Amino acid sequence: MTAPRAVVARGGDAGGGAAEAAGAASPAVVVTDVSRRFVRRGIGAGSARFVDALSDVSLVIPRGSRFGVVGESGSGKTTLMRLIAALDRPSAGRIEVQGVDITARTKKTEKSLRFLRRTLQVVFQDPMSSLDPRMRVGAIVAEPLQAAGRRDVAPAVREALQQVGLDEAALRRYPHQFSGGQRQRISIARAIAPHPSILIADEAVSALDVTVRAQILDLIDDLARRQALTLIFVSHDLSVVRRVCDTVAVLRAGRLVEVGSTSDIYAHPREQYTRELLAAVPTLERSLAAARVRAGWAGRAGRAGSVDGGSTGHDAAGKPGEHSSDDE
Ligand SMILES: Nc1ncnc2c1ncn2[C@@H]1O[C@H](COP(=O)(O)OP(=O)(O)O)[C@@H](O)[C@H]1O
Ligand SMILES: [Mg+2]
Numbered sequence: 001m002t003a004p005r006a007v008v009a010r011g012g013d014a015g016g017g018a019a020e021a022a023g024a025a026s027p028a029v030v031v032t033d034v035s036r037r038f039v040r041r042g043i044g045a046g047s048a049r050f051v052d053a054l055s056d057v058s059l060v061i062p063r064g065s066r067f068g069v070v071g072e073s074g075s076g077k078t079t080l081m082r083l084i085a086a087l088d089r090p091s092a093g094r095i096e097v098q099g100v101d102i103t104a105r106t107k108k109t110e111k112s113l114r115f116l117r118r119t120l121q122v123v124f125q126d127p128m129s130s131l132d133p134r135m136r137v138g139a140i141v142a143e144p145l146q147a148a149g150r151r152d153v154a155p156a157v158r159e160a161l162q163q164v165g166l167d168e169a170a171l172r173r174y175p176h177q178f179s180g181g182q183r184q185r186i187s188i189a190r191a192i193a194p195h196p197s198i199l200i201a202d203e204a205v206s207a208l209d210v211t212v213r214a215q216i217l218d219l220i221d222d223l224a225r226r227q228a229l230t231l232i233f234v235s236h237d238l239s240v241v242r243r244v245c246d247t248v249a250v251l252r253a254g255r256l257v258e259v260g261s262t263s264d265i266y267a268h269p270r271e272q273y274t275r276e277l278l279a280a281v282p283t284l285e286r287s288l289a290a291a292r293v294r295a296g297w298a299g300r301a302g303r304a305g306s307v308d309g310g311s312t313g314h315d316a317a318g319k320p321g322e323h324s325s326d327d328e
Helices: 017-024 077-084 109-119 137-147 154-163 168-172 180-192 210-226 238-244 262-267 272-280 284-295
Strands: 029-039 050-061 066-070 092-097 120-123 198-202 230-235 247-252 255-261
Touching (some): 029 077, 066 077, 077 092, 109 120, 198 210, 210 284, 247 262, 247 272
Parallel strands (some): 066 247
Antiparallel strands (some): 029 050, 029 092, 247 255
């Protein structure tokens, strides 16, 4: 029913030219006609045997850019990231990371993957499942350095912890002894310790409370700038992407719907799906304002339910006092 949409690639006339120019020579990632088909789990009578998680996706991620990938749950974002990180292989198509074809299976494969392990790191949504609970933080952060063949890892581990704002006492502690936000700092320290040139953050702040989310976003933003990283930032939340990304690609049901500069896409979404995504999210700013009101920071920001009640919760976010045109 849904005919394949033409990808609306936006030209350089509306800004975004800097990133294009910088990446034109040697992009960080080139994805060409990539598809990934899975055998459906738990096949029932009458249901399709396969899931086309990605269909004919092509995109270029310029070096040094902050590239956002958005789309509703199940649109194929994580599948695409796993392919780029060589944690999975495409059913068809080709992926190059810094000029190396990681989808080719030749004698050089192992060498390519070793290169990739050093140059590309991933931060996932849930630090509890990505951090080994039996390992101390020092060992967790050291692991990718050792995997990359580094010898004297202690200084690099200390440097990485410092960069994410954790002190040295953290080295000897275990993940469960930290809060959610601090655990995500540990994941980030682990990712940046080997000085990657590409950092993938897949829903890296989605599980965090709104104020912590803003802090971790700022940290990622700051690190990307200081280390001149190519940041690939995946989220279902467009307000988060807007804050850190210069370019956005929109995925829907495994297909690329549109891609362009963040300011352009947010100001003039060309596709109905993008407009719907934009309308569906409370802005991060609005959520932060609500959280401040709950915490009693804002003196005259209006009434917003319980002021010092439950400190968790995104429950009141997006609703207090403000008049918005979003119903529901
Ligand atoms: N290993 C797998 N086996 C079967 N189906 C999968 C697998 N991984 C993902 N899928 C399916 O592929 C689609 C895209 O999933 P995913 O990439 O995780 O989406 P997103 O990250 O955007 O939420 C979903 O329909 C999902 O159920
Ligand atoms: Mg996902």
